[in-house]
Amino acid sequence: MTRTRTPGRRARRLLAAVVLAGATTSLLAGCGLQPAAAFVPAAAPGTIKHIDGLPKDAKLTVTSKNFTEQLVLGKISVLAASAAGFDVTDETNVPGSVAVRQLMTSHDADMTYEYTGTAWLTFMGHKQGIPDKTKQWQAVKDEDAGNGLTWLQPAPMNNTYAFAVRKEAVKDLDGITKLSQIADLPADQRTFCVESEFNSRPDGFKPMLAKYGLTLGGSGDGAIPKSNVDILDTGTVYTATDRGTCNFGEVFTTDGRIKSLGLQVLEDDRGFFPAYNVAPVLSSATLKKYPQLQDVYDQISPKLTDAVLQELNRQVDVEGREPADVAFDWMVKEGFITKP
Structure with a gap:
């Protein structure tokens, strides 16, 4: 009962x-x-x-x-x-x-x-x-x-943070499956969609980039121009990633939109996310x-x-x-x- x-x-x-x-x-x-x-x-x-x-x-x-x-x-x-x-x-x-x-x-x-x-x-x-x-x-x-x-x-x-890529773009991105492989891509392909909170969290976007040898702004091999990052409202990251606004969108690993939009979650191979x-x-x-x-x-x-x-x-x-x-x-x- x-x-x-x-x-x-x-x-x-x-x-x-x-x-x-x-x-x-x-x-x-x-x-x-x-x-x-x-x-x-x-x-x-x-x-x-x-x-x-x-x-x-x-x-x-x-x-x-x-x-x-x-x-x-x-x-x-x-x-x-x-x-x-x-x-x-x-x-x-x-x-x-x-x-x-x-x-x-x-x-x-x-x-x-x-x-x-x-x-x-x-x-x-x-x-x-x-x-x-x-x-x-x-x-x-x-x-x-x-x-x-x-x-x-x-x-x-x-159900943790992750980054996902639209499946149809994987081939163009050298068959990427892991976060560590982003550093191997040309700078103009290192484009991101993130929500404002994740962008500002002390355990969020910038520390994640650092863990993977990337830097927001500046110059050098791991540099990501600030213009490569779109800061969006919560929930719109999924559709923006699917539409190609960016190559890598911040997601939550069990969200149903990953499946419905055909996104592929990248492996957190250096164990950054809790x-x-x-x-x-x-x-x-x-x-x-x-x-x-x-x-x-x-x-x-x-x-x-x-x-x-x-x-x-x-x-x-x-x-x-x-x-x-x-x-x-x-x-x-x-x-x-x-x-x-």
Whole structure:
């Protein structure tokens, strides 16, 4: 059984914190915004089985942020817990990372999907992320244990910054597949589209260029004329890159527009960008009470790849489907749940 509601009183009280959160959480807001439908399709067990001996009144509150990818992941969480036999309160679609975080640390919510980089940099206040995915997850897991939260195994999907090129231009750019190869191109081909925040971030565009032996302005082998860089509004970078305004556009690796526009993500082969792998995060007390929840969510995480989230996000942002329906169809396709 699933009970749905709009964000509760505590979440509404936290909305004042959203303004503060906006500057620090805009990375993941690049995945688009969609309202979550209150309706979630009924789910019957598949490979996720009803937990033996689970009390009929076993309750679980699931929360998520309010952008597309989080809405899809939130509905996946709700469907999984419902199939396992929980009476689920669906408190997804909460505005802002800070509000969701406080729901989890106050234990007013039991479960969410969170990003390792967001927790490390935004919530825990560290100045630099850890590019190694496993080390970043372990560091977050260890630190958050003191907050009464348990991070389960992370998914392969890593929703971090990247640069992409339109596929039809790859041949003209010497078959480029890696960021390090930009330095080998003629200066007039080193053209970029970036959003204003990434351009000004201390861990953004200029440090990234330096990591790859490139310099904005100046002269020399790695020089990039400032006229080669277009600073655009968030969201317009994708279409500008697709139209050839620039060769290299700043993107988020799981955004559905990568697939729909036929863009190709370049490998961050020198490991500049922090890891933003998503993982199920549960209240440690809830997990202690219902340890079977680990098996439930550990089934799902390995299937959540960049390509899968690009497709699921695309169905919401491009096709206009409801996140709950997208999540349900994917869960059925993978065999995690079945139609009643």
